[in-house]
Amino acid sequence: MLRSLVTHEVKGSAAWKLGRLNHVALAVPDLEQARVFWRDVMCAEKVSESVAQPEHGVYTVFVELGNTKIELLHPYGAESPIAAFLERNKSGGIHHVCLEVADIAVALDALKASGVRPLSSAPKVGAHGLPVVFLHPKDCGGVLVEIEEKRRP
Ligand SMILES: C[C@@H](C(=O)O)C(=O)SCCNC(=O)CCNC(=O)[C@H](O)C(C)(C)COP(=O)(O)OP(=O)(O)OC[C@H]1O[C@@H](n2cnc3c(N)ncnc32)[C@H](O)[C@@H]1OP(=O)(O)O
Ligand SMILES: [Co+2]
Numbered sequence: 001m002l003r004s005l006v007t008h009e010v011k012g013s014a015a016w017k018l019g020r021l022n023h024v025a026l027a028v029p030d031l032e033q034a035r036v037f038w039r040d041v042m043c044a045e046k047v048s049e050s051v052a053q054p055e056h057g058v059y060t061v062f063v064e065l066g067n068t069k070i071e072l073l074h075p076y077g078a079e080s081p082i083a084a085f086l087e088r089n090k091s092g093g094i095h096h097v098c099l100e101v102a103d104i105a106v107a108l109d110a111l112k113a114s115g116v117r118p119l120s121s122a123p124k125v126g127a128h129g130l131p132v133v134f135l136h137p138k139d140c141g142g143v144l145v146e147i148e149e150k151r152r153p
Helices: 002-015 031-041 083-088 104-113
Strands: 018-027 051-053 058-064 069-075 093-101 131-135 145-149
Touching (some): 002 104, 018 145, 031 058, 031 069, 104 131
Parallel strands (some): 018 069, 093 145
Antiparallel strands (some): 018 093, 058 069, 131 145
8 A cells, every 4th residue: 555655656756746725616506696606695795607618517606715716516418427416415515626737638648647547638728728637536545536637838
């Protein structure tokens, strides 16, 4: 166990560096109710309108927190990848975390070499117009992880 952890650490740090927390995503059963809650009860300074993301099967709302964001998710269409999650968690819940990487191709190669399965064969364009890939929750300690390519100067 220890040996595999150490090997993983060496491999990972050699190939790429994990960046900032871009967002924490919450699946919600009622998007407008959640928007109003984060705006008027939690007093977030900036809460976006709802935007359909047909490529991802969700509607998104972004809540700006200054150091990171909350992404509110609601199913879009019959094939939404969050439908089963909301069936299991009827009041909603934490769905995924999104972490920034400088180069998604390099990160994916290293992750795959470490046995972490991506959930799509290639990156998709995410809510911020940048490449994203989801990583299997069973390979990330039970947490669904989204990586987003964000190159910083
Ligand atoms: C717009 C974009 C952006 O920000 O740029 C987004 O975020 S789009 C956000 C929406 N898009 C995505 O989430 C895309 C990637 N997600 C997926 O492909 C799917 O949601 C899966 C992760 C494969 C899960 O799908 P689904 O729930 O239908 O499958 P399933 O019921 O067979 O679940 C398989 C196992 O994974 C677990 N599981 C499911 N969803 C989970 C989650 N969010 N966090 C942790 N574990 C999760 C289940 O409990 C189950 O475990 P047991 O077997 O132990 O019971
Ligand atoms: Co997301």
